Amino acid sequence: MLRIHELIDYRPTKVTKYLLVAVIIALVFLVGYIHEITGAKIEMHSFYMIPVVIATWYIGLFAGVLVVVISSLDWLGVEAMKNTHGMLTWEMLVSESIRVTILLMLVFVLTKLRLALKRESELARRDVLTKLANRRAFFEAANIELARAKRYGYPLTAIMIDLDNFKLVNDEQGHEVGDVLLSYVANILNSNIRSSDFAGRLGGDEFVILLPETGEDSAEVIAKKLQNELLAGMKLHQWPVTFSIGVATFVLSPKDVGEMLKCADRLMYEVKQGGKNQVKCATIQGNSLLPKKETNQEI
Structure with missing residues (x-):
C-alpha cells in the first residue's frame, strides 16, 4: 500500500x-x-x-x-x-x-x-532531540536498503551503539546535560559517516547506523573511527561516558530489519557484559556468526 x-x-x-x-x-x-x-x-x-x-x-x-x-x-x-x-x-x-x-x-x-x-x-520521522531519523524512519530506510542488497547481492552492515554510564550523567548533572550529550553524540555520528550511510536513534541512549555495500573490514574501520571521535568528544566535555558498539555484517541479506538489528544488538550486549567501551564485529553467513576480536579505547 x-x-x-x-x-x-x-x-x-x-x-x-x-x-x-x-x-x-x-x-x-x-x-x-x-x-x-x-x-x-x-x-x-x-x-x-x-x-x-x-x-x-x-x-x-x-x-x-x-x-x-x-x-x-x-x-x-x-x-x-x-x-x-x-x-x-x-x-x-x-x-x-x-x-x-x-x-x-x-x-x-x-x-x-x-x-x-x-x-x-x-x-x-525525525527524533525531536537529536534530529536523527527516529525508529520508524530508520526501519523504512533500512527496508529499502535491505531490498536493494537482496537484489544486487552486496553486503550490508548495521552498527549498534549504546552509551555506557549515561545514567550517571543524568543522575549527577541533570537531564538537560544528558539531552545536550545525546545531541552532541548525534552530531558526531552525522559528521563522520558517509553520505550513503544512515544514522538513527532507536530510543534512550541507543543509536544505530546502517552501512550499505559495506563489508566487515570497512565497517570495522568506520566503527573504530566513530568510537575515537565519540571518546574524544566525551573527554573534551569531561563526561564519564564510553561506548559499547556492536557491528554486524551480513554477506547474505537477513530475513528482515528486525533480524539485522537483533544481531547487532547481541554483539553490543556482549560488549556490555565483557567490560564495555569496546567494538565487537562479526560477519553473519546464513545462521553462522563469525566474530572478530574486540577492540577497546580508553578515555
Missing part, C-alpha cells in the same frame, strides 16, 4: 520526469481535442486542472506554471477555430485570463500545500 509520506516525498528520476512531461502534454492536447470535437456541449476547462495538478505536485512550481500556459494556448487555439472568423474576441481573452488566474492560484496553493505536508512528514 502506498503510504502518504511516500506520495509526498516522491520525486521522479530524470527519465521518469521526461516521461511524466510527455504524459502531461499529451493530456493537455487530449483535453483540447475533446473540447474541439464536443464544441460547446461540454465545459472542458476544468479538465485542464488534471495535468496542471500532476505537473505541480510531482515536478514543481515552474512545471505547473508552464502547463497552465500551454493549456491556455491550447484552449484559445480551439476557441479561435470554433469562431466563424477564426479570430479571438475580447470576451474570450477576458474569460481565459480569469481561468488562467484560477489555475495559477491552484498551482501556488498546491506548491505551498506540498511543502507544508513534506515538512510535517519530515518532523514525524
